[in-house]
Amino acid sequence: MSARDDMLARIAAALEGAERTPPPDHPYGAVTPLADVAATFVECVEDYRAVVERVAPEGIAAAVAQALSRATRIVVPPGLPTEWLVALDRVEVVADDGHLSADELDRFDAVVTAARVGIAVTGTIVLDHGPDQGRRALSLVPDLHICVVHESQLVGDVPESIAPLRDAVDAGRPLTWISGPSATSDIELERVEGVHGPRTLHVLLVAPTS
């Protein structure tokens, strides 16, 4: 008997005569009503000591340039809107071709990406690694992550976040849920930000076009 058959047989034996519990009657995808989704999102992201700025659609490029004022070399995903980078001055921009090694990525000062969903109540940004976000290593290795989120991408709480992520998962793409910069509380429970992921997370929340 293979381990597989053996395990399945043991499970069947263990469950013999057991009551089979049906899936729960839970209101999946329920909407969390919030007076001001954007304000809640900003407040909760700031709670993690991430930098959050609210910008108008026409202000994205300037805000990106400002956030990169100390960077000299950055990497971007291949599908990032190029208009977000037009205000950069003396910054070398490399679009990822999929071949940069981890070592090479480590030598960039920053990465700029879009996002798929922002969750207000938890202050979370979810990347579904579409073309404007790039492969996972891009938003992981560089020390500064600038992430552009549109207000139209915000949802109230976690239950509403799954539906917009479904397509990416079905297409076999990974997801990265980010809530503030990386952090540890492993030493006497004192929170220290910036362990292995980007030490600085800079979120630009873009208002809808008026």
Added chain:
Amino acid sequence: MSGTFIGMPKFQTAAKEALGNSQQRRNLQHATHTIREKRARVVEELDDWEGLRQAGADIKDNVLSHLDTYLVQLEESLTRAGATVHWAGDAAEANEIVTSLVRATGADEVVKVKSMATQEIGLNEALEEAGIAAWETDLAELIVQLGHDRPSHILVPAIHRNRAEIREIFLREMGHVGTPPPAGLTSEPRELAEAARVHLREKFLRAKVAISGANFAIAETGTLVVVESEGNGRMCLTLPETLISVVGIEKVLPRLEDLEVFMQLLPRSSTGERMNPYTSTWTGITPGDGPQQVHVVLLDNGRTDALADTVGRQALRCIRCSACLNVCPVYERVGGHAYGSVYPGPIGAILNPQLRGTTSEVDQSLPYASSLCGACGDVCPVKIEIPDLLVHLRTRVVDEHRGGMPSGEEIAMKGAAWMFSDHRRWEKAQKGAELGGRMFRKKDTIGRLPGPLSAWSDARDAPVPPAESFRTWWKREKEGQ
């Protein structure tokens, strides 16, 4: 490299030793109280926490009562997504599978994401025996590993170490296995974390193979989920060419939508945050992104035995949040090591005897490592009735060791099971023991109990603290705050 739990003395003996360590007790008290308060605050924020807990429990019960169906579905989804699925009946099988997978890559080292399942099976030791170095990359696990130590908490495994000890361990050990810490390293947490960052970065950027566990495995899509804080998980799951994940069979969730329940329950219960810094999901192989060789080892190792126990099976709902540890007055006093397992605290007391059976002394004694105060059951995000399970397992321990002539201890334990099964009786007995304790200050045992309980009390002198019971102590501590 790190210590193991083999040949652990029974809980009460180990607990007695731990009780003498007042530094550890202060660290633990600070830690558990801090997390406990944070948890309470973020749980308060949600309108319907009870509804969420119920949903969590119901989803898990649905999974467990259809486990064969969901596992086969998970296997199909994973295979379709390009992953290779392996089945391991026990620790030895799992270790063998992982070792040969690593060997096949030609690598002589792996980076590891903190994983309870791989600790449970002693994977690091097995790899080491095969000449493969396994680098723990979670900061606390790194501290434990470099200190040749054992974990003492599910979430913060090095909670028994203070900053000065951590600094010493880093200075003494880091240089032997990679990038040494900077000269002049102080015991500031920020500096210690930075030393770990630099030390591990070299390993992340070089590693060809990573080993992880998974918090959830979604049957419908074949998606694995790792919940973490530091980003070491993202590093391991993203940069190496080969990823091997050891996943307990009870980790299955039916559908992607079920994540909405658990991604609310877990972070709030575990670290007391609205959300943990990073959660990664991956679905087999994604061309051009992350590991291109993906293996999943489905681990039984006693889980089907737990499943066969109609009362005990609810322990398999556990999502390893550690909330029950943080509210447990026994855990807080004795620490994690006394439980003789990678699963300490109330969950350890109900899980270990089920996963490992009740042949060893430590596993027989674990169901008694509780005052049945009920705090653990109240905080459990998947509504495991921990106190009920403890009582159930106490009876089981007694029944299972009655083959042939019963020993004095067995008869006594039956009486003890009766006593422990009702908290009023237990309190009364403890109160009596306390008075005895005060009268004989020098003696650190409660001495022989009369009648059939004497055999039991001979073996179990430690859990009654020198001069006061956990309950009285607990009350006094609380009032004193």
